[in-house]
Amino acid sequence: MSVFEEMESNVRSYCRSFPVTFTRAKMSKMYTEDGREYLDFFNGAGALDYGHNNDYIKKRIIEYIESDGISHALDLHTDAKRKFLETYRDLVLAPGKYDYKVMFCGPTGTNAVEAALKLSRKVTKRTGVFAFTGSFHGMTLGSLSITSGKTPRAGAGQPLYGTTFIPHPHFHPEIDTIKYMEELMCDEYSGVEKPAAVFIETVQAEGGVIILSDKFLRDLCALCDRMGVLLVVDDIQVGCGRTGKFFSFERAGIVPDMVVQSKSISGYGLPMSLLLIKPEHDIWSPAEHNGTFRGNQMAFVGATAALEYREKYELERKTFENEALIKKFVEDRILILEKDIEYRGMGMIHGLDFGKVKIDNAAGKIGRECFERGLVIERAGRGDCVLKIMPALTIEKDELMAGLEIIEKATRKVLSGK
Template identity: 50%
Template sequence: MTDLPPVFTTLESEVRGYCRTWPTVFDQARGSRVYDADGRSWVDFFAGAGALNYGHNNPRMKRPLLAYLERDGLTHALDMATQAKQAFLETFDEVVLKPRALDYKVQFPGPTGTNAVEAALKLARKVTGREAVVGFTNAFHGMTLGALAVTGNSMKRAGAGIPLVHATPMPYDNYLGGRTPDFLWFESLLEDSGSGLNKPAAVIVETVQGEGGINVARAEWLRGLAELCKRHDILLIVDDVQMGCGRTGPFFSFEAAGITPDIVCLSKSISGYGLPMAVTLFRRELDVWSPGEHNGTFRGYNPAFVTATAALDYWRDDALEKDVFASGEQIGRVLGDLVDEFAGLGAEQRGVGLVRGLTFEDPDTADRISAEAFRRGLLVETSGPRGEVVKLMPPLTIAQDELDEGLDLFTSAVRAAARG
């Protein structure tokens, strides 16, 4: 199927995006493979933009979800106490927080990543009494107004329709190509009373900028940022919406840098099953909310608690983390071979764990690769400020044969697009 039924073009808004890249009607999915209504299949190196780290319809989550629904388990409960929420909180504390010595409170701000970010920004401003928040070049934090204000992409920012204020961009790691010491500009502004920079309430950062083009911050850069924030009494927010839940290897992407953020935003794969769920974590002493001061109708979606609790079983040992590193190294080797093969076209690879990218000097090459991959039976998307990076994000649980198949398809697509 190559043409969509007319209802999608005549009735659905022009804002739709992914269906333009992948013009078929999808119907089923299992593990690392999706199927359209005609039965054609694709290996999935997209994973719901990071919302399906454990694959599609993972039976370890599907079975408890179906059992919960079959017994008429409570679906909608706002922020009431429920057994499903209790099980998640207890398991999250046991499996994730305590082993990492993280004394965080848990807030359910609403069902999406941008909800988690908005809660983090509001809380930082409430705690400090300051308005400004520092973000970074090429950052992406969500599509609501507060999150957009600390997002770098000009096209997405323009969609706000109003000025986006109380946010200041700073250069991300290696943005200036190593020409200046880390944080020279930032700290100079903070220490100069004539700089015009109001002291920020917080800094918000992604350890790996996924939508920004698979830009990986060095561990030493992240440690330097954490130390700067501590020196200047600024809260550090890590947006782990896309890179958390094991995407880079450990459960939290900031673990490798050895830092402890003041506030952490999680969503996407926290539910484990692709169900809407988000979490904002913060140091216990920052919990200055009044009851109901930040809320949302779907901040307690109990089916998501059920699947999220089941997903945490993957983190009772380090087996999945080791698999992520091994699969990531395999992808890195394949990308390295392609970089060597197409050195004359300025090929470059980026990434860590199971978030990888390939880019060429000609930014249109990424679109051609994505299209060629779709025709061959592989789903990959593009990212970066010009869509110049082909982004590979397979499920963390992908089987070896499907990983091999997907990489073969990707290699074929790259060769066709780069040479054609």
């Protein structure tokens, strides 16, 4: 029995799918202690968009540490934080004409989701929220209350209050979801209080790469405006350029009331999260959402370098180019293998849905087969039936094609039953 099995809690999860010991990683490759090399399409669940140990970002973090830069500061003013805020303003907010205040939250995504929940209630003086079926927003109690999965919710060990789950339009094209929500909000007999906010993922990543259309996002934003309900976009997994533009909602031209960011914002896989707040909603009292680790200085340095890197190496253009490559490969080489495979994707997040394929746990078997062939890839969605293609935005074209070819071979093998 390894020390991990001997000592680590049963709660461990991803290491069960990839039972090796990793020692080193560079950009899109990971290496194990016994010398095996893996291509990484898992990407730290979205936290490694710039690749592992990206040299441009690494150099800046090392320089900062070697200069004895402040390493821990709660929310004190530091030059690392100043540089990040200035860079974020100049490279992200100003070009998109976004007027947001920046709130630094505890280090994980779920903490920023909690902050968004608290603030939307404080602003509107209402308590209920709407979220969508299939949603994932994190593992602390507030975030779990707007997360739809039975298993994570059961882990709460207590009732989770306050959320009305709206049928996701992807699964219910027969429902006029906007009208349905409007009726819930307006009909005195709906049995549902008008919510403080609607929480959405523009692309549900853990939910199985389920995409909200541009039109739906615009209609939802207009509904929230009409009703005085806040629109909160959880951009933790699909922000930071994953869908092409920096924010995942830019494609629809909407401006949410609040935006949650984490995962790749730090650029180096370091913990960091933030909440963007329209200035009129920034009614926090000082210290009302405190926390010791709300200012990871190394993450500020990494995040600043990452935003520069994004511009310098034209990651937006590369993401759209790679989107076209992935789509073509999937259409030409994978979908032809089996008519029941469904496919969804945009930018650099794509899902192959094996839910209707008549093989027990097809996605699980294909994922395992991929791992045997040197590709780390995760699954998502109901019954984990969706293979989630989510490489680093920096991946080289030959690596991207090599990974896709592994998926094709693994799929062929599992479909053939051999």
